[in-house]
Amino acid sequence: MTSETVIIGGGVIGLAIAIELKLRGTNVTVLCRDFQAAATHAAAGMLAPDAENIPNGAMRSLCWRSRALYPDWTRKLEELTGLNTGYRPCGILAPVFEEAGGQRAGSREQGAGGDREVNSSSSPSSPSYWLNKEAIHQYQPGLGAEVVGGWWYPEDAQVDNKALAHVLRTAAESVGVELKGGITVEAFLQQQGQVVGVQTNAGMIHAAQYVLASGAWSNELLPLPVLPRKGQMLSVQIPEVSPELPLKRVLFGQDIYIVPRRDRLVIGATSEDVGFIPNNTPEGIQKLLQGAIRLYPQLKHYPIQEFWWGFRPATPDELPILGTSYCQNLTLATGHYRNGILLAPITAALIADFILEQKSDPLLANFHYSRFHSKPSTSTPMLTHSANFSNGHHTPDAMNGVSTNSPLIIAGKTFQSRLMTGTGKYRSIEEMQQSIAASDCQIVTVAVRRVQTKAPGHEGLAEALDWQKIWMLPNTAGCQTAEEAIRVARLGREMAKLLGQEDNNFVKLEVIPDLKYLLPDPIGTLQAAEQLVKEGFAVLPYINADPMLAKRLEEVGCATVMPLASPIGSGQGLKTTANIQIIIENAGIPVVVDAGIGSPSEAAQAMELGADALLINSAIALSPNPAAMARAMNLATVAGRLAYLAGRMPIKDYASPSSPLTGTITS
Numbered sequence: 001m002t003s004e005t006v007i008i009g010g011g012v013i014g015l016a017i018a019i020e021l022k023l024r025g026t027n028v029t030v031l032c033r034d035f036q037a038a039a040t041h042a043a044a045g046m047l048a049p050d051a052e053n054i055p056n057g058a059m060r061s062l063c064w065r066s067r068a069l070y071p072d073w074t075r076k077l078e079e080l081t082g083l084n085t086g087y088r089p090c091g092i093l094a095p096v097f098e099e100a101g102g103q104r105a106g107s108r109e110q111g112a113g114g115d116r117e118v119n120s121s122s123s124p125s126s127p128s129y130w131l132n133k134e135a136i137h138q139y140q141p142g143l144g145a146e147v148v149g150g151w152w153y154p155e156d157a158q159v160d161n162k163a164l165a166h167v168l169r170t171a172a173e174s175v176g177v178e179l180k181g182g183i184t185v186e187a188f189l190q191q192q193g194q195v196v197g198v199q200t201n202a203g204m205i206h207a208a209q210y211v212l213a214s215g216a217w218s219n220e221l222l223p224l225p226v227l228p229r230k231g232q233m234l235s236v237q238i239p240e241v242s243p244e245l246p247l248k249r250v251l252f253g254q255d256i257y258i259v260p261r262r263d264r265l266v267i268g269a270t271s272e273d274v275g276f277i278p279n280n281t282p283e284g285i286q287k288l289l290q291g292a293i294r295l296y297p298q299l300k301h302y303p304i305q306e307f308w309w310g311f312r313p314a315t316p317d318e319l320p321i322l323g324t325s326y327c328q329n330l331t332l333a334t335g336h337y338r339n340g341i342l343l344a345p346i347t348a349a350l351i352a353d354f355i356l357e358q359k360s361d362p363l364l365a366n367f368h369y370s371r372f373h374s375k376p377s378t379s380t381p382m383l384t385h386s387a388n389f390s391n392g393h394h395t396p397d398a399m400n401g402v403s404t405n406s407p408l409i410i411a412g413k414t415f416q417s418r419l420m421t422g423t424g425k426y427r428s429i430e431e432m433q434q435s436i437a438a439s440d441c442q443i444v445t446v447a448v449r450r451v452q453t454k455a456p457g458h459e460g461l462a463e464a465l466d467w468q469k470i471w472m473l474p475n476t477a478g479c480q481t482a483e484e485a486i487r488v489a490r491l492g493r494e495m496a497k498l499l500g501q502e503d504n505n506f507v508k509l510e511v512i513p514d515l516k517y518l519l520p521d522p523i524g525t526l527q528a529a530e531q532l533v534k535e536g537f538a539v540l541p542y543i544n545a546d547p548m549l550a551k552r553l554e555e556v557g558c559a560t561v562m563p564l565a566s567p568i569g570s571g572q573g574l575k576t577t578a579n580i581q582i583i584i585e586n587a588g589i590p591v592v593v594d595a596g597i598g599s600p601s602e603a604a605q606a607m608e609l610g611a612d613a614l615l616i617n618s619a620i621a622l623s624p625n626p627a628a629m630a631r632a633m634n635l636a637t638v639a640g641r642l643a644y645l646a647g648r649m650p651i652k653d654y655a656s657p658s659s660p661l662t663g664t665i666t667s
Contacts, residue, residue, distance in 0.1 A: 066346035086160025256291030411538030422617030566596030607640025
């Protein structure tokens, strides 16, 4: 199927963006594995940038702008559906306990009596008021005896999160957004800085534009620092007949909040860094009940109605990731943490402006994904973002529009070097180190089994290279069956983690039962690739130069294909040129020519065919001067790539003089 825009994620953010895009005339498809699992359902629906005391700066501005959009946004949704979102501009009360009074007040001056506005920490457009003990207990009867005062935030509000989720789905359906549930997105297929499709459990899905809005699950698709933060919640039922006055206002206490709804009180929420561990726990629920009863004691008599939990998408700085990605047609809208519901209207508007009108609000610069990327080493510019040739921009090292520095992107990782090398067959560790340095490569393949067994030449390999600068490509060399390769791939991933590459899910897949010619098993390779892709690996399969197999491996979600030029270690050069050309012509993922290249001229020839990268080991390691050969291979790779981008002159049957024939001196 093909749509103008595909949104991955069916929570409040994904649905809000989908509706906004559709209302502006774009065909939109939303993919979601489980609409009920979104963080939207685990929230309380507070719209509380003031009560949460969000620091001044870009985040506060973003939250205030979104809160200001809420009345019109919810009215529009309600008109589309005839349903109620539960939006209430009710204000939020933040009671303060005696021992926490000074801390809670923060930079806000604590008044001695009555109500008074304080603007030392809020702009005049978002006032806050301090209520002393007498005032707050009059304003909200039933508060705990330890409450000595509190802050009143009249512009904060609430929305019924479950009602909002239902309204958003209904609105999306009513305006014609295609909602596809039960769809697990397994990988983005990328080529030359573009997403060319998403691999799902229901097959390949293509679009012109893609939006990643999958919340806490975003890290499963891209190397973004978005991790799940579990929150447990519960609700208690308000008795139909009660001698006490019911709670009318949202209470935002110390590590607890209570949100009144029509017939219940919603109590939340824990914040637990436990990954995707599900279910409520006695400890979590006890903590919530103790805090809620201390704040509003009479609820201890209310019957418990329901427990639930969810996973908030947290980033290291607790700010969202919004706007551009390293792919020209992939937009990010994730990592909203506690403020997904609050930020839904502004996120939808800003992302729609960016996609449809190429308008990038200056505020978005504060939420760009690149804030989490440290600057790379100058000697080895590893995993850097580059927008050179891949998106058509000229750079200082571009020559008439042809960049000498266009990046190689594999499974979301960006590399400047297109030469990969290996670690085997060297006469010493020192020669290997010198050669890898001379090659300027950024990806080095390592045989998992040989490192584990400390095979000759592989002792101390883990300590010999700087894995902060080199990306490890574990390979399944020595595996004769799919089952063996799958087991070794899993070990390789753990090996990469031990060396500090926590997010490394790469594996070079080799299934080679043929011990004489070392030709890969196509059936076993395909079987192993299918399983490893399902397990979240970025699979780089070594294959015969078989165009049909290459396409099938791409369809199952492999990150590259790696056809051989000739048998491993033979140095025979390019013996499969015609088939490699067909593979390159039909590939939507990078093509890496692997095995058999013996000289720099052959390396350049492979790159001139249009290969995206080369993997060369034996030709370097077995040279009398490996470091010099490594440097030569690097230069050949660059030259071949540049020649391919520049374009070859046409071949003619007859000579064509390079000097003009007119204006010559004649006798």
